[in-house]
Amino acid sequence: MDHNQIIKDVNDIFIDVLDNEDIKLTTATTAIDIDEWDSLNHIQLVVAIEKHFKVKFNTTEIQGWKNVGEMCSAIEKRVNQ
Amino acid sequence: MRTFNELKKNIKKDHTNFKKTRIAILADSASQLLSTAIKGYGYESQIDYEIYEADYNQISLQIYDQRSELYDFNPEYVFINCSTEKLLKDFYSKDKTGQIHFATYVCDKFRSYYEALTSRLRCTVIINTFPEINDRVFGNYGAKTNASFIYQLRKTNVLLMELSQEHKGLFICDIAALQSEIGYHNVFDPKMYVNADMVYSIDILPYIARHITDIILSISGSFKKCLILDLDNTTWGGIIGDDGMEGIQLGYFGQGKIYTELQLWAKQLKNRGIILAVCSKNTDEIAKEPFLSHPDMVLRLEDIAVFVANWETKVSNIRYIQTVLNIGFDSMVFLDDNPFEREIVKAGIPDITVPDLPEDPAEYMIYLRQQNLFETASYTQEDEQRTSLYREEAQRTILQQSFENEADFLESLNMCSEVKAFDTFTIPRVAQLTQRSNQFNLRTVRYTDDDIKRISADPDYYTLSLTLEDKFGDHGLIAVIILRKENEKTLFIDTWIMSCRVLKRGMENFTLNAIVELAVFHNFEEVAGEYIETKKNGIVKDHYQSLGFVADGNRWQLDVAKHKKNYSFITKK
Secondary structure, X not given: OOHHHHHHHHHHHHHHHHOOOOOOOOOOOOHHHOOOOOXXXXXXXXXXHHHHHOXXXXXXXXXXXXXXXXXXXXXXXXXXX | OOOHHHHHHXXXXXXXXXXXXXXXXXXXXXOHHHHHHHXXXXXXXXXXXXXXXXXXXOHHHHHHOOOOHHHHHOOOEEEEEOOHHHHHHHHHOOOHHXXXXXXXXXXXXXXXXXXXXXXXOOOEEEEEOOOOOOOOOOHHHHHOOOOOHHHHHHHHHHHHHHXXXXXXXXXXXXXXXXXXXXXXXXXXXXXXXHHHXXXXXXXXXXXXXXXXXXXXXXXXXXOOOEEEEXXXXXXXXXXXXXXXXXXXXXXXXXXXXXXXXXXXXXHHHHHHOOEEEEEEEOOHHHHHHHHHHOOOOOOOHHHEEEEEEEOOOHHHHHHHHHHHHOOOHHHEEEEOOOXXXXXXXXXXXXXXXXXXXXXXXXXXXXXXXXXXXXXXXXXXXXXXXXXXXXXXXXXXXXXXXXXXXXXXXXXXOOEEEOEEOOOOOOXXXXXXXXXXXXXXXXXXXXXXXXXXXXXXXXXXEEEEEEEEEEOOEEEEEEEEEEEEEOOOOEEEEEEEEEOHHHXXXXXXXXXHHHHHHHHHHOOOOEEEEEOOOOOOOHHHOXXXXXXXXXXXXXXXXXXXXXXXXOOOOEEEO
């Protein structure tokens, strides 16, 4: 699965979980850029991503991502493992 | 089951016209998502939840501080949600003696919560059982020693169940049972616990929300009363018309175990007060044969209140069952193995519940247990007799069809009624009727046992309970009247409830005579009544008018002196 496909899927998950059709993610997007992306929703996003990509992250990992790019790299790494 | 995300989206949908319900959630873990799930699940059940969510881990503070936001909010329901994770911490903080008496200590804490809450609020309290964590400090020996956490946890659950038996206003959301159905790994998500101090996984939240809603719905009078069974491949394996008595699968024959277990379950439901009915596409005589003489049938004809086997559509047959039983479609569950029939019934009767039985009959029971279809808020002795009461009613219906006029029919029933004020024996049944009657209920005021006790001791109130008996059997207590002295002249009918199974029997006239008699005896000049419309009580819209009351604004009045005793075919016992 390539990087573009992953960010596209992640974008759909963001739209669904945060219930906001206008979200357009780039690798540089951070939580500051999206109103609804608070710590409570972050957890829900992670759970939805894990389910969608059938991967599991560890607890340290999910707190460490600085932006969407890092999140997607982590997904890519797990998916292609 | 809806996903959490779907429930979350429900919140934005239109909740106007839904029943407003105020619930406070006090939790010892982070409860934001739980609140979201409950609020969103309300939409599924047409409830508009107004939720007060206390700050994290403030249970005692909110309950014991009389000026807390909790009391300002004045909830109808308080859900105290405690987690096993916190229980475990609490257990570890105790010394040896404290650990050995841990369960009693926990139970005392909940008793004290309940007493404090109910002394200040008129509310129902919901707590939960603790799902099991076994810390394995003692290995399997933990089940053998009272010093282990697992022993104290299980004992706590038993003590909490006993506590709720002592208090009518204390209910239990059985999260422990939920966990044993779906497993700890599905209930608990370590990531959410560590990062957000939440003890429930996203996927389990809709289930907890549903169970809370099930409890609240049943307390407010909405629950299932009847199970309608299809026969072929639902009640037994195979097709009776083709396979014959020797060919259908029951007991140890073929996959008979599945159907026998389903029948055993249905029989337990019947004993608990659920009315059983049969609706099958079959020839009546052939369909009845197993009930009469198959050695492995658990259900017999006397267990079935209404038996309909013919070649009409299931929709029209279920409608017929509904008219005989006189209960709402929303209180019925229809079980059928055939997806096609199920869809037709769902489309024809939207209010009925039709579980989508799994394709493999081997999974029937595990599926049905998980559905929690038959939530109830009370259980009395009379519940057990319900199927036989409804069976008698079906016999009356058949008799009535043989009479040309109604009066002859009513006279032939030899009806009599016992009329008296509420007493210790009748109070539970009276309270139950106020809680569950929806149709013949003029004002739909719900009372608890304690309320009824208070009312019957209050000199400003007069109460009547009425029974009805006829040649087919005893209906038991079927009408409840609560009268409030408004002033020296006027007696107000606070509550007039009748069981729908005694409609069209002249009971309204007989009851009014009893009310007037009481009013005259206590020197009142008039009796006043009121009709408060709900979604379900349309049948009594013209109740007071047809009894001769005169409209007075929103109320109805009857001049006692002018009232002529109505004729009824019921004699006083």
